[in-house]
Amino acid sequence: MEYLNGEEFHSEVWPGVCAFPDFAQSRTRNWWAGLHRPLQEAGIQGIWNDMNEPAWWGLGQAGPASHPDEESGIVHHTDHGQMIPHHLVHNLYALLEAHATYDALSSSSSRPFILSRSGFSGIQRYAAVWTGDNSSQWEHLAMAIPMCLNLGLSGIPLVGADIGGFLDNASPELYARWIQAGSFFPFARAHSAIDTARHEPWSFGEEVLDIARRYLQYRYRLLPYWYSLLYQAHQDGSPMMRPTFWVDAAPPFLTVDDQFLIGNDLLVAPVIEKGANKKSVHIPSGQWYDLWHHQWITGPRHIIVDAPLAVLPVFLRAGAILPLANIVQSTREWPHHSPWPSVIWIVPGHGSLNFYGDDGHSLQYQTGAYFIIQLSVSVQETTLVVHWSRLYGQDALIPDESVLFKIGPLVKTQSLTATGDGTRISGADNAHYIYVMASLRKKGSGTITIKQDA
Numbered sequence: 001m002e003y004l005n006g007e008e009f010h011s012e013v014w015p016g017v018c019a020f021p022d023f024a025q026s027r028t029r030n031w032w033a034g035l036h037r038p039l040q041e042a043g044i045q046g047i048w049n050d051m052n053e054p055a056w057w058g059l060g061q062a063g064p065a066s067h068p069d070e071e072s073g074i075v076h077h078t079d080h081g082q083m084i085p086h087h088l089v090h091n092l093y094a095l096l097e098a099h100a101t102y103d104a105l106s107s108s109s110s111r112p113f114i115l116s117r118s119g120f121s122g123i124q125r126y127a128a129v130w131t132g133d134n135s136s137q138w139e140h141l142a143m144a145i146p147m148c149l150n151l152g153l154s155g156i157p158l159v160g161a162d163i164g165g166f167l168d169n170a171s172p173e174l175y176a177r178w179i180q181a182g183s184f185f186p187f188a189r190a191h192s193a194i195d196t197a198r199h200e201p202w203s204f205g206e207e208v209l210d211i212a213r214r215y216l217q218y219r220y221r222l223l224p225y226w227y228s229l230l231y232q233a234h235q236d237g238s239p240m241m242r243p244t245f246w247v248d249a250a251p252p253f254l255t256v257d258d259q260f261l262i263g264n265d266l267l268v269a270p271v272i273e274k275g276a277n278k279k280s281v282h283i284p285s286g287q288w289y290d291l292w293h294h295q296w297i298t299g300p301r302h303i304i305v306d307a308p309l310a311v312l313p314v315f316l317r318a319g320a321i322l323p324l325a326n327i328v329q330s331t332r333e334w335p336h337h338s339p340w341p342s343v344i345w346i347v348p349g350h351g352s353l354n355f356y357g358d359d360g361h362s363l364q365y366q367t368g369a370y371f372i373i374q375l376s377v378s379v380q381e382t383t384l385v386v387h388w389s390r391l392y393g394q395d396a397l398i399p400d401e402s403v404l405f406k407i408g409p410l411v412k413t414q415s416l417t418a419t420g421d422g423t424r425i426s427g428a429d430n431a432h433y434i435y436v437m438a439s440l441r442k443k444g445s446g447t448i449t450i451k452q453d454a
Contacts, residue, residue, distance in 0.1 A: 001086065003073050011056035020054055023096035024076040024089055032097070033104035040105065046113035047101050049127070052094040053118045094118035098126040111361055115187075121155070128158035128187045136165030136196070141178050142272040146257040148185055152239025157230065159241070160187030169197040172204040173274065173309065176211045180312040181270035183215040184262055186226070186240045211310055217327045222262075224323035224339040224355070229263050231356035231372075247317075248284035250300060256282050265320035265351065269305075269313040279307040287318035289347060289409065319351025321375050337361050340399050344375065346386050346407045352376040355440075357397065371397045373440055382452045384410075386420075389445035398441045408433035411452060421446030 001009045001020040010017050021028050036047070074086035098116050102125075105112030116127035123129060131147045134140040144161035151159040163182035164170045170178065170192075179201065182188050192199035201212035229240040242261040245253040259269040259281060267288060269281045283299035290297060290305070291314040297303065305313050316322075323341035328334060337360030358370035371393020377386050386405060390398075405422065409432040418424040422438030436448050 001074055001076060004075055004083075009074050011058055013051060013056055018056070020056075021097075022076050023093060023100060024078055024084065026079050029096065029100035029103070032100040033107070036101070036104035040108055045105065045108075045110050046115070047105065048115045049094065049097055049101060050117050052097050052116060053090070054093050091120050095120040095123050095126075098123060102126040106363060109362055111363055119156070124156045124158070128160075129156050130159065130187060130189065131161040133166045133193075134162055136168040136170035136174060136192075138174060138272060138274050140165055141174065141181065141270075142258065144181070144185075145260055145270070145272075148241055149239070149243050149257065149260060152186075152241050153243070155237055157233035157238075157240050158186050160185040160189060162192070163188065163190040164192060164199045166191055166193050167196070170199060170204075172208045175199070175201070175204050176208045176309055177271050179212045180215050181268070181272075183219040184241075184260075184266075184268045184270075184312075186230075188219060207309070214310070215312065220327055220331075221324045222322070223331070224325050224341045224357075225263065225353075227339045228323070228354060228356045231370075232263075232354070244282060244284055247286075248300060250285070252282055252300065252302070253284060263353075265317045265322065265347075265353075267315040267317070269315075271307050271312070277306065277308050278304050279313050280304055281313055281315075283315065287349060288315040289318070290315055294409070316347050317351070318347060318349025319377055320347040320349070321345070321351055321353040321377060322347075323353075323355055323375075336399050341403055343404045343406050346377050346405060348377070348379050348384055348408065348410060350378050354391065357393075359397075369397065373398075384450045384452075386448040386450075387446070388440055390440075395441060400439070400441050402437040402439050405436045405438060405448060406433055407436065407448070407450060410434065410450070417451050418448060419451075420448040422448045 001022050003009060008019055010019055021032060023029055076084045076086060076089045078084065094116055098114055098119065101114050102112055105114070114127040116123060116129055117132055119127065119129055129151060131144060134144070148159045148161065160182065163178050164175045179190065190199060202209045226240065232238050233240055240262065244256050244259060244261060246261060247264055258272055259267065261267055269279050271279050281303050283297050283301045283303060285300045288297050288299060292311055293305070307313050322345040324343045324345060325334065325339050326342045334340065338357040340357065353375045355373045355375055356370065358365040372391040373388055374391050375388045377384065384407065386407065410416065416434055418434055418436055422436040424434065424436050434450060438446055438448065
């Protein structure tokens with residue numbers, strides 16, 4: 001970037017006086033990509049693009065005194081020599097930078113990961129986005145929900161906020177509530193400024209550490225579900241984190257901004273007020289299962305639920321299908337590259353899920369190296385049917401191992417029978433669940449039928 005008179009534009013940023021690459025030119029983007037090669041050779045697979053609005057602090061020593069507006073007189077050049085004022089490029093700057101960074105990282109065999117603070121329409125093609133420098137305040141925890149929902153509705157699915165707040169110091173209570181909520185955001189990262197108090201989960205005492213561990217484990221278990229939702233976002237733009245009006249457009253839900261859905265099946269209602277031990281929840285139409293209180297709720301309905309510090313209210317839709325992985329310390333511990341479920345939880349009702357998988361690390365999914373298995377559940381009178389069929393993919397891509405189907409909660413009765421393409425491994429657990437082992441690979445399709453005495 002330079003001034004109209006050809007002088008290079010400089011300004012103060014964190015490292016000191018800086019120049020700013022002109023990403024409007026392909027030669028600049030190619031140069032930028034080349035700077036990443038030493039990082040790739042060192043094993044780095046992800047890049048964080050920050051301060052890329054672009055942000056600067058004043059005009060610097062090279063700024064002509066005749067430009068009171070700090071962006072006046074700053075220009076970019078296209079490959080064809082056209083001169084464009086910076087105010088016409090400003091909003092595109094981070095998008096062009098992310099594009100160049102993506103091209104750099106995708107030159108290797110590994111799938112790139114890029115995190116960007118800024119962007120423009122299309123940034124979702126190259127980067128995840130977080131909501132910038134928030135503060136350790138209850139208001140900022142509350143604001144994170146509508147901010148991320150709006151980003152998702154704007155076509156950016158992989159979004160999140162700095163858990164605990166970037167500026168200032170979180171209290172143990174605020175941190176606990178924030179990590180509960182943040183564990184259910186598409187992009188989950190705890191982060192704080194260099195001059196704050198320590199913000200690691202263990203910095204707030206054993207109670208908060210136990211809460212953080214519990215909800216992060218839930219996040220790891222849900223990664224196969226997240227992965228399938230991300231594929232859906234890739235296909236049709238559906239956000240992973242959705243407002244409740246996504247499933248119920250009645251007037252109360254058009255203005256609800258303190259709860260959200262993950263896909264269509266999980267309703268999450270974070271506590272966002274200091275000292276609160278109850279939560280006001282708007283239940284959408286249909287049947288929803290209170291995960292902690294073990295009861296069915298019929299919506300639409302407004303309820304107040306108990307929510308002591310260790311509890312984040314979560315509800316499952318009737319017909320929900322949740323592929324769940326084992327708890328691990330890192331995804332590197334998975335036996336398969338892509339998140340593969342050890343358990344598929346089937347909630348009685350009517351629903352379906354296109355379960356997606358690939359090799360988890362390369363770009364070969366772009367040329368068809370992936371699989372899709374459609375899972376469905378339906379209930380008619382006293383019969384529940386679970387069915388799966390492979391919509392796309394080869395055997396070699398699908399792990400050759402059985403998965404545990406956890407089906408329930410069921411009506412309490414001792415007369416349960418399970419038949420079909422699976423092996424029942426136990427009786428019903430307290431007459432509320434039945435467990436069946438089955439392979440998603442054999443034959444390409446299968447059915448489990450559960451019948452209960454009337």
